[in-house]
Amino acid sequence: MDLYGHLLRLYPKSFRNEYGDEMRRVHQDLRVHRGVRGTRLLTSTAGDVVRSAPKLRLEEGMAHHPGRTRAVVTILVAIALIGLIVLGPVLGVPALLVMLVYMRRHAADLGPAGRSPSTWIGLPIFGIALVVIGAIGAAINTGDDWHPLAMLPLAVGFTTLVVTLVLIAIHELAVRVFHRLPLVAGGTRASAAALAGGAMGIVFIAMGEDRGWGLFITIFLTLITLATLSVYALMVRFMRPSGAAAV
Amino acid sequence: MSTESRDARPIQPAALHILLALGRGERHGYALIGDVDALSDGSIKLGPGTLYGTIKRLLADGLIEEAEERPDPDLDDQRRRYYRLTASGAAAATAELDRLASLVRRGRAAFTPAPNQA
Numbered sequence: 564m565d566l567y568g569h570l571l572r573l574y575p576k577s578f579r580n581e582y583g584d585e586m587r588r589v590h591q592d593l594r595v596h597r598g599v600r601g602t603r604l605l606t607s608t609a610g611d612v613v614r615s616a617p618k619l620r621l622e623e624g625m626a627h628h629p630g631r632t633r634a635v636v637t638i639l640v641a642i643a644l645i646g647l648i649v650l651g652p653v654l655g656v657p658a659l660l661v662m663l664v665y666m667r668r669h670a671a672d673l674g675p676a677g678r679s680p681s682t683w684i685g686l687p688i689f690g691i692a693l694v695v696i697g698a699i700g701a702a703i704n705t706g707d708d709w710h711p712l713a714m715l716p717l718a719v720g721f722t723t724l725v726v727t728l729v730l731i732a733i734h735e736l737a738v739r740v741f742h743r744l745p746l747v748a749g750g751t752r753a754s755a756a757a758l759a760g761g762a763m764g765i766v767f768i769a770m771g772e773d774r775g776w777g778l779f780i781t782i783f784l785t786l787i788t789l790a791t792l793s794v795y796a797l798m799v800r801f802m803r804p805s806g807a808a809a810v
Numbered sequence: 811m812s813t814e815s816r817d818a819r820p821i822q823p824a825a826l827h828i829l830l831a832l833g834r835g836e837r838h839g840y841a842l843i844g845d846v847d848a849l850s851d852g853s854i855k856l857g858p859g860t861l862y863g864t865i866k867r868l869l870a871d872g873l874i875e876e877a878e879e880r881p882d883p884d885l886d887d888q889r890r891r892y893y894r895l896t897a898s899g900a901a902a903a904t905a906e907l908d909r910l911a912s913l914v915r916r917g918r919a920a921f922t923p924a925p926n927q928a
Contacts (some may be wrong), residue, residue, distance in 0.1 A: 574859065578862075578866065581866070582866070585858075585890070587858075588840070588889075589840045589843065593857075607855070611857025619859075619863050690842065762845065
């Protein structure tokens with residue numbers, strides 16, 4: 564199979580079945596009749612695939628599994644936010660910018676992503692899973708210094724739990740004080756808060772004498788989360804498209 | 811998606827250029843790439859993914875349809891799929907052109923100084 568045939572695998576299967584042969588033919592025409600070759604062919608093909616394949620995958624997902632697709636997108640957004648906090652400006656800021664541009668471009672398709680209950684429960688479970696992986700790594704660590712493979716999941720998992728709690732707190736404030744409509748049912752919010760809060764409590768107990776550091780890190784992460792959310796809210800306000808086009 | 815809801819929103823440039831190209835008659839994918847390139851003075855270069863992604867949405871919106879008969883089988887490859895504009899597509903393209911024309915008029919008025927200011 565030619566290289567373009569392999570690239571076609573990046574598109575949704577139904578789209579590939581419907582238009583794959585035509586796309587391959589057009590790609591060949593561009594090469595033969597227009598003399599697009601070498602680096603130019605490579606860059607234009609890569610650009611075309613990058614521009615079209617994710618959008619079609621998103622559309623396909625939203626058409627058949629909207630809840631799951633929203634959950635995946637929200638988790639990716641959460642990972643980008645956590646990347647901002649954990650990895651700092653070098654990787655986090657570009658990740659956040661890419662995410663904001665992507666969300667703006669696909670605002671019409673995404674809809675209110677926070678309405679998926681699986682996301683609310685998935686975020687603390689994601690944090691707990693990482694903390695458990697880090698704890699297992701720390702338990703089997705024999706040296707004095709912590710191995711990065713134990714430290715990283717712990718740090719990211721702890722950050723996820725803090726971010727989850729802050730987001731739930733902000734949402735509760737919006738619902739109870741400012742009378743905004745809740746995104747998900749009260750039971751889902753309570754379950755997510757219990758999961759994240761319970762896991763945080765266990766982490767604090769396990770920290771023992773280092774609890775002061777834990778508190779400091781929690782406050783630090785909370786402030787960064789609030790700052791990030793404020794910047795995000797401002798950017799969304801100023802970047803909001805005036806009208807979304809379907810095609 | 812209904813035509814009514816689609817009319818309220820601007821059509822993206824690539825989709826509009828495809829509609830304009832199909833306004834001249836039935837076209838297959840490769841011909842559309844050439845026509846869009848020419849119509850946009852080279853500013854819009856469609857690749858196969860962008861082209862067929864847009865075609866899929868235009869078909870879903872009922873703005874274009876696949877032609878069952880080839881315009882001239884002797885002159886072209888019969889395996890190719892041809893597309894043509896529907897009445898809804900023509901109406902949507904016209905509405906979008908009117909919207910753009912109105913925008914251009916307002917834009918020119920905004921940037922042209924009034925006689926007493928000149």
